[in-house]
Amino acid sequence: MYCTKKITSDLIWLGGSDRRLALFENVYPIPRGVSYNAYLIQDEKTALLDTVDQAIAERFFENLEHALQGKPLNYVIVNHMEPDHAATLGTVLSRYPEATVIGNAKTLPMIKQFFPMEVEGRFQAVKEGDTLSLGRHELTFVMAPLVHWPEVMMTYDTTEKALFSADAFGTFGAMDGNIFADEVNFEQEWLDDARRYYTNIVGKYGTPVQNVLKKAAGLDIQYLCPLHGPIWRENIGWFLEKYKRWSTYTPEAWTAAIFCGSIYGHTENACEILTSRLAEKGVRHVRIFDVSHTDVSEQVSAAFQCSHLVFASATYNGGIYTPMETLLLELKAHALQNRTVALIENGSWGPAAARLMAKHLEEMKGMEQIAPPITIRSAVKEEQYRKLEDLADLIAADIAAEE
Numbered sequence: 001m002y003c004t005k006k007i008t009s010d011l012i013w014l015g016g017s018d019r020r021l022a023l024f025e026n027v028y029p030i031p032r033g034v035s036y037n038a039y040l041i042q043d044e045k046t047a048l049l050d051t052v053d054q055a056i057a058e059r060f061f062e063n064l065e066h067a068l069q070g071k072p073l074n075y076v077i078v079n080h081m082e083p084d085h086a087a088t089l090g091t092v093l094s095r096y097p098e099a100t101v102i103g104n105a106k107t108l109p110m111i112k113q114f115f116p117m118e119v120e121g122r123f124q125a126v127k128e129g130d131t132l133s134l135g136r137h138e139l140t141f142v143m144a145p146l147v148h149w150p151e152v153m154m155t156y157d158t159t160e161k162a163l164f165s166a167d168a169f170g171t172f173g174a175m176d177g178n179i180f181a182d183e184v185n186f187e188q189e190w191l192d193d194a195r196r197y198y199t200n201i202v203g204k205y206g207t208p209v210q211n212v213l214k215k216a217a218g219l220d221i222q223y224l225c226p227l228h229g230p231i232w233r234e235n236i237g238w239f240l241e242k243y244k245r246w247s248t249y250t251p252e253a254w255t256a257a258i259f260c261g262s263i264y265g266h267t268e269n270a271c272e273i274l275t276s277r278l279a280e281k282g283v284r285h286v287r288i289f290d291v292s293h294t295d296v297s298e299q300v301s302a303a304f305q306c307s308h309l310v311f312a313s314a315t316y317n318g319g320i321y322t323p324m325e326t327l328l329l330e331l332k333a334h335a336l337q338n339r340t341v342a343l344i345e346n347g348s349w350g351p352a353a354a355r356l357m358a359k360h361l362e363e364m365k366g367m368e369q370i371a372p373p374i375t376i377r378s379a380v381k382e383e384q385y386r387k388l389e390d391l392a393d394l395i396a397a398d399i400a401a402e403e
């Protein structure tokens with residue numbers, strides 16, 4: 001049975017949620033599920049904006065049929081070809097052969113790659129600033145390459161002042177009836193997932209995101225309609241500001257995240273000494289992440305959030321403890337930059353983790369080591385204890401100066 005929701009009298013949400021999927025993109029845990037949003041504009045002409053993941057295909061087609069109210073589907077606007085939004089596009093094209101497909105020059109080859117049917121004859125390519133009239137609703141197109149794939153574009157409805165923003169401004173999390181961000185406690189219940197979504201999915205593409213934010217600044221946006229998660233119609237500036245920070249790799253919190261790779265607990269002991277001393281010096285919200293136990297997507301998110309990062313690792317077969325190495329590779333892959341960092345290594349016969357971790361950090365932009373690495377030989381002794389206290393002093397002073 002259909003389950004649609006009106007955003008305005010002409011704009012209908014046709015999405016749904018998946019609460020069963022364990023791993024988004026088969027890699028990111030989503031314990032709170034995820035929503036797939038698609039939209040229909042009802043006017044003299046009808047326009048579908050994107051489709052949904054195969055997981056909710058049946059509900060989506062019931063929703064679409066209901067929302068069309070017996071009218072033909074005139075346009076299918078493809079803002080993003082990734083299968084979590086376009087898996088059902090092929091079926092839409094077969095079921096609604098009269099619909100014209102709107103995309104940009106990069107969209108058509110992807111449609112042809114994913115789907116076997118003939119599309120050229122019904123494809124209309126649009127460029128930046130092109131317009132499409134549906135009757136009362138005038139749409140214009142905003143190219144957003146690499147926010148998240150090269151073919152991504154956004155559609156702006158100048159009548160409703162609604163920006164259909166593709167993956168940008170999305171978040172993990174199933175939607176439980178309240179599809180508007182102002183109907184949920186977004187800051188407390190959604191922001192962590194929104195940050196984890198942004199940093200892991202789009203984090204690498206800071207410059208393309210900034211380019212789109214500049215374009216968005218020129219639009220009067222009353223509705224911000226992403227492809228995942230709640231729709232924004234209030235306090236949109238607050239969320240845009242988060243994107244500004246994340247895309248410029250600016251910390252949100254002046255505090256320390258300690259990433260700890262420890263086999264037998266001595267490196268962890270050092271991390272606990274460091275965090276206790278930081279807390280004594282007034283640094284709040286300090287967190288230790290056990291790299292073996294916390295999903296790396298959460299650690300990437302925390303590294304984007306926090307100003308000061310400490311990497312503490314046991315030496316492992318002449319290298320970095322493997323979960324720590326994975327974290328560093330992930331941070332590099334997501335282009336994290338401009339953080340104050342410190343290194344702690346441990347080894348029983350030839351500690352090498354600090355030198356090797358430093359090599360990874362050197363390959364990232366603007367990673368400044370606040371102090372020389374601290375070396376532990378098996379267990380923390382007085383000498384390292386004092387060095388950890390000194391490191392806490394330096395970090396605390398740096399944070400106090402920045403705040």
Ligand SMILES: Cc1cc2nc3c(=O)[nH]c(=O)nc-3n(C[C@H](O)[C@H](O)[C@H](O)COP(=O)(O)O)c2cc1C
Binds near residue numbers: 264265346379
């Ligand atoms: C499989 C394995 C490989 C190790 N390789 C090295 C090594 O190459 N060099 C070294 O100095 N210590 C090596 N160690 C020893 C640990 O790094 C060392 O005992 C350290 O103190 C462990 O810290 P932890 O108590 O935080 O786990 C290795 C330990 C294990 C279990």
